[in-house]
Amino acid sequence: MPICEADPWRLQYFRHVQTSVNIPTEDSDAWLWYPAHRWVYDKLEVALSQNLDAGPHGTTPPRYPVFSKPIINLKGMGVGSRVLRSAAEYEEFYAPGHMWVTLLEGRHVSSDVAVVNGEPRWWRHVTGKPAGEGTFDYWWVHSETDHNIEGNCGQWIRRHLAGYTGMLNLETIGGFIIEAHLRFADQWPDLYGDGWIDALVRLYEKGDWLFDDRNRHDGYSVVLFGPNDRGYMHPPQALIDEINRVDGVTSVQITFHEDWAPERHSMPPGGFRLAIVNCFDLARGQSARDRIKEFFFT
Template identity: 70%
Template sequence: MPICEADPWRLQYFEHTACPPDVNIPTEDADAWLWYPAHRWVYDKIAIALSQGLDAGPHGVPPPRFPVFSKPIVNLKGMGVASRVLSSAAQYEASLTPGHMWMALLEGRHVSSDAAVVAGEPHWWRHVTGEPVREGTFDHWTVHAAPDPDIEHYCGTWIARHLPAYTGIVNLESIDGRIIEVHLRMSDQWPDLYGAGWVEALVRLYHKRQWDFSDTDRRDGYSVVLFGPHGRRYRRPPAALLEEVRHMPGVSSVQVTFHEDKEPERHAMPPGGFRLAIVNAFDLDAGRAAREMLRTHFLVGAA
């Protein structure tokens, strides 16, 4: 299956879709970095900021003003690793870290957008917003059915200018309408919420270099996340429980998002919690009810 998925809990979205053996579709930034050498510069977050006229620089170059946002220049693992606000010159000097950067602190709506791009022209968009809880954790993500004309215009113009030869999915993260990160791959957490036939359209995009997706079943979806405390050893729920959750009305899919045979500290997780499961649903209340069923299992079974 050339849709190259590193997380076994997400293979469910792709394993039943035919894909030619010579077509590779990335879901991981490391694969995209290797496969698109002409475009891999987008993983340099300083370059992304400067391409929009935003203040940015590596640690060691003094910011002209504070506060600023600090993070690794390149982070192919995500999860907001080592990201923080630096409020003063003194805090900045105390936090200097090789390989890190600062940029203008943006405030406003944080949106993750997937775009299907053919030769630098976006042909399809979906926008997602998260409901944050604490320290990098989220209660849920909303996959919006509605378009976002401002983001689509701004980001579409940026794509046409900076990625004119690129064909594939681009994921862009923006705050207050300005791009903070670009990924040469899709968001693989919720492809089932994009509607029936979307994965088949994805394969055609990479195989035929064309976008053909009717998008007639477009509706709001929700990706509801379950976090547990760090420092415990969790066990996978029994198959019967997972099947019961999957068949709850309004639920689309369930992911158990950790490796049971891997030490907990070796998982890339945000400071605020250990991500245990994700429930994708077309009804938020149903997704939350499913999460509570799973929470009961994990709280009882954790070592």
């Protein structure tokens, strides 16, 4: 198989790829294929590796508030997460297989890293504009570097991922890693620039990183959500093709299976994710989202 993608709306990025190596986009695949480094999916171990106060449920936090979450959850990493503000709340929400950790503050960032034998070779950082109850208005793929994340997390990678070659996705708050994934974020690879997919394939085939990233630009991944309590049909392909021709728009994803019942989809409480428009011009991406919204709600 080439790039192993579970979501059909993202296959558009990888159709030209011809390779005999397995390149994961799903945590379940990465966990199977990289046994020497699969420990990074243990969020308790990741916290302890950064000298954060943390422990499994059943041990006593030294102070409150703390953040509680599953230790390992490969599907829906944050399901069941919550802030615990007192010993009484800790007792109320005790759950086997969960952990507590220092409640972190600061900027929440998702970072993709190309790693060669434990050495970071390329970074890209993304922040989201929340829209409430787990939904987002858009994600911003930043062109600038983040020296704090690249410095602190780069040291962590060198210390803990010796021998690993491949993509790594890190979620951080205030520069501390809260989740690590042995894969890249497959929602916006078209925003990383021409030739990035080819560099990705070379990384897994040849074990090196060769990508000309001097002409990077800010990108945006604009999201459309609808109510959770109804079913939806896909827009006509003619509408998608028309939006894809808009200058500054790089791709459109219709992010659900129309032949599935709505409850089969994993969605945030605040809405049902219908579509994503990737673009280099935020205003045009938002206008394109409005065009798709008209189809669904008029």
